[in-house]
Amino acid sequence: MTFSIYSALAGGALIGLAAVAMMATIGRIAGVSGILANVLKPASALHWQWAFVGGLLASGLFIHWLVQPVVIQVQSSSVMLVVAGLLVGFGTRLGSGCTSGHGVCGISRLSPRSLLATGVFISFGVLTVFVLRFF
Amino acid sequence: MKGTLSAFIAGAIFGIGLIVSEMVNPVRVIGFLDLAGNWDPTLAFVMGGALLVTAIGYKIVLGQPGPVFSAEFELPKNKIIDRKLIIGAAMFGIGWGLSGFCPGPALVGLGTLKPDILLFVISMIAGIKLFEWFGERRAG
Numbered sequence: 328m329t330f331s332i333y334s335a336l337a338g339g340a341l342i343g344l345a346a347v348a349m350m351a352t353i354g355r356i357a358g359v360s361g362i363l364a365n366v367l368k369p370a371s372a373l374h375w376q377w378a379f380v381g382g383l384l385a386s387g388l389f390i391h392w393l394v395q396p397v398v399i400q401v402q403s404s405s406v407m408l409v410v411a412g413l414l415v416g417f418g419t420r421l422g423s424g425c426t427s428g429h430g431v432c433g434i435s436r437l438s439p440r441s442l443l444a445t446g447v448f449i450s451f452g453v454l455t456v457f458v459l460r461f462f
Numbered sequence: 463m464k465g466t467l468s469a470f471i472a473g474a475i476f477g478i479g480l481i482v483s484e485m486v487n488p489v490r491v492i493g494f495l496d497l498a499g500n501w502d503p504t505l506a507f508v509m510g511g512a513l514l515v516t517a518i519g520y521k522i523v524l525g526q527p528g529p530v531f532s533a534e535f536e537l538p539k540n541k542i543i544d545r546k547l548i549i550g551a552a553m554f555g556i557g558w559g560l561s562g563f564c565p566g567p568a569l570v571g572l573g574t575l576k577p578d579i580l581l582f583v584i585s586m587i588a589g590i591k592l593f594e595w596f597g598e599r600r601a602g
Contacts, residue, residue: 335504338483339511347519352468354529354536359566364590373504375469382473390481399571400489401483401578403561405474411587414557421529422550435516444551451555456495
């Protein structure tokens with residue numbers, strides 16, 4: 328697989344721009360797992376939370392069907408996807424954040440909690456991929 | 463209303479960033495985590511680009527009296543490093559390594575209508591609900 332430093336940096340900059348826009352306009356952290364969890368509680372979900380999740384979904388739909396197909400290669404079995412989904416859902420709530428909230432927004436504020444959480448989830452991700460090599 | 467529209471646009475820009483950087487593709491993510499294999503540095507540059515823009519942007523924005531369409535900045539107040547934070551991050555890391563998906567890319571990827579991604583997202587939602595159910599049982 329080829330690697331393009333420019334698209335990586337440009338894509339990252341767009342993610343950062345979105346995080347800064349959220350803070351500048353409504354004063355909130357762009358943490359996907361926390362926002363999604365709130366949207367899943369319709370009684371207390373706020374408009375901006377619906378809108379943010381709507382924007383994420385709309386971007387994928389729009390680009391994939393109207394601009395160019397988005398390449399997504401899933402190599403995990405269905406059982407692995409279910410286990411992974413359960414762990415990601417439960418773990419991001421227990422740990423109060425994921426790659427966006429801790430990894431981008433939290434580290435940008437030099438939050439010790441986010442720095443630690445990011446170190447932990449990257450380490451366990453590396454470990455998991457390493458262990459999977461033996462299966 | 464303006465706040466809602468801003469959040470929608472921010473979500474869309476966020477999603478486009480994940481697509482442009484190919485972070486929606488789990489193979490890229492697993493390639494980054496695979497230190498013992500043919501290491502793919504993409505994620506490091508995506509994170510670098512995002513952190514640079516966010517760190518500078520936050521510095522400027524948080525120096526203002528408040529956000530444009532809302533009363534005040536709402537930053538996480540919890541400063542305690544506890545077992546929950548570490549165990550939660552570890553569980554997330556294992557799921558991330560197993561699938562190459564984290565919540566943002568999974569939601570953006572749903573737009574392709576691939577059944578695999580739908581399966582992951584439904585399981586992730588189940589994980590979120592399971593956590594809330596446990597939390598309520600412990601509290602109650």
